[in-house]
Amino acid sequence: MPVDVVREIELIEQLEQNHHLTKQEFQELLELRFATGNIDEQQEMDQILFAKARKIQNRIFGNQIYIRGLIEFTNYCKNNCYYCGIRRENGAVERYRLSREQILDCCKEGYQLGYRTFVLQGGEDPYFTDDRICDIVSTMKDNHPDCAITLSLGERERESYERFYQAGAERYLLRHETANESHYRWLHPPELSLEHRKACLRALKEIGYQVGAGFMVGSPGQTVEHLAEDLEFLWELQPHMIGIGPFISHKETPFANEKNGSVEQTLFLIGILRLMFPKCLIPATTALGTLAADGRERGILSGANVIMPNLSPVSVREQYSLYDNKICTGEESAQCTQCIQNRMKNIGKRIVVDRGDYPNNQ
Numbered sequence: 001m002p003v004d005v006v007r008e009i010e011l012i013e014q015l016e017q018n019h020h021l022t023k024q025e026f027q028e029l030l031e032l033r034f035a036t037g038n039i040d041e042q043q044e045m046d047q048i049l050f051a052k053a054r055k056i057q058n059r060i061f062g063n064q065i066y067i068r069g070l071i072e073f074t075n076y077c078k079n080n081c082y083y084c085g086i087r088r089e090n091g092a093v094e095r096y097r098l099s100r101e102q103i104l105d106c107c108k109e110g111y112q113l114g115y116r117t118f119v120l121q122g123g124e125d126p127y128f129t130d131d132r133i134c135d136i137v138s139t140m141k142d143n144h145p146d147c148a149i150t151l152s153l154g155e156r157e158r159e160s161y162e163r164f165y166q167a168g169a170e171r172y173l174l175r176h177e178t179a180n181e182s183h184y185r186w187l188h189p190p191e192l193s194l195e196h197r198k199a200c201l202r203a204l205k206e207i208g209y210q211v212g213a214g215f216m217v218g219s220p221g222q223t224v225e226h227l228a229e230d231l232e233f234l235w236e237l238q239p240h241m242i243g244i245g246p247f248i249s250h251k252e253t254p255f256a257n258e259k260n261g262s263v264e265q266t267l268f269l270i271g272i273l274r275l276m277f278p279k280c281l282i283p284a285t286t287a288l289g290t291l292a293a294d295g296r297e298r299g300i301l302s303g304a305n306v307i308m309p310n311l312s313p314v315s316v317r318e319q320y321s322l323y324d325n326k327i328c329t330g331e332e333s334a335q336c337t338q339c340i341q342n343r344m345k346n347i348g349k350r351i352v353v354d355r356g357d358y359p360n361n362q
């Protein structure tokens with residue numbers, strides 16, 4: 001066996017046992033996998049990691065996959081992140097906001113389809129004041145008391161997060177995007193800071209939310225060292241959910257000509273995350289499904305255990321264009337739930353009607 005593979009197996013076994021490596025070791029592991037141009041070696045390393053990730057996944061979650069109904073309720077955004085297609089300065093995108101009634105209708109429909117978690121995701125849109133969000137959240141909660149409500153609205157004041165929590169939101173997704181200061185500045189305009197993002201994540205945790213963080217794989221300027229820092233940061237944060245997906249360029253952004261991230265690297269990182277965080281809720285993301293037709297299935301087979309199908313009205317889906325060629329935006333995607341059910345069945349998994357909380361007692 002080649003010496004690189006031997007060393008890699010050693011690191012993976014260490015990770016399996018301790019759920020953790022030093023930053024140096026994380027970096028070494030990623031370098032061994034990402035630097036080798038030998039496809040056989042890559043596949044060998046992947047299979048070793050994914051088998052261990054699946055074993056853990058199976059022990060904690062069996063063959064169950066959780067679904068979250070994603071409602072992309074506004075594509076207005078006051079931010080100007082260089083990678084994102086709904087950034088403020090993209091004048092080419094048609095902006096929309098769902099009305100309170102439209103959002104509630106999405107939930108009603110989702111409930112009938114078996115969803116017990118709704119994710120309200122949107123750009124940072126000042127129209128949706130704290131009062132408006134609280135009203136929507138508490139009405140959702142009144143209508144569907146057995147459902148979990150997840151918010152993903154970006155950075156707000158601690159007091160706002162507290163109000164949303166009191167209104168009935170229990171989970172919050174806020175990807176950190178990159179844990180390295182200078183890389184964060186490379187991806188974001190000066191008015192955004194990693195420090196503030198981290199402060200938001202800590203506040204959310206303190207308030208009592210189940211918190212989700214995460215990053216893009218292969219974003220412009222990203223190095224293996226940055227990825228090791230992402231893993232270190234996640235270890236320190238101990239989130240309940242971790243969303244990662246490949247960076248995909250969007251033609252109306254400053255990163256229009258940048259290279260897309262890699263599906264294989266994303267899958268490898270999902271495997272590592274499953275070993276680090278056995279109980280974590282890790283989605284096989286839409287971005288993964290966009291770069292490979294079987295990306296989400298492969299995400300699940302690498303250790304992910306959540307899928308987030310789109311519940312937004314089909315008429316607006318095209319406009320929530322974070323990146324180019326996003327899947328599930330056409331007419332055919334009115335049936336995402338059925339599609340996902342079939343896809344999961346084909347790989348021996350089962351979608352369950354369940355809130356899919358973070359497992360506390362296993």
Ligand code: 5AD
Pocket residue numbers: 083084085175177215216245246247248249250287322323
């Ligand atoms: N490619 C991949 N992911 C992206 N996101 C935003 N823009 C892109 C892109 N161009 C991700 C970010 C954000 C999440 C909602 O979508 O990580 O947190």
Ligand code: FES
Pocket residue numbers: 309310327328332333335336337339340
């Ligand atoms: Fe949306 Fe398949 S999941 S069309």
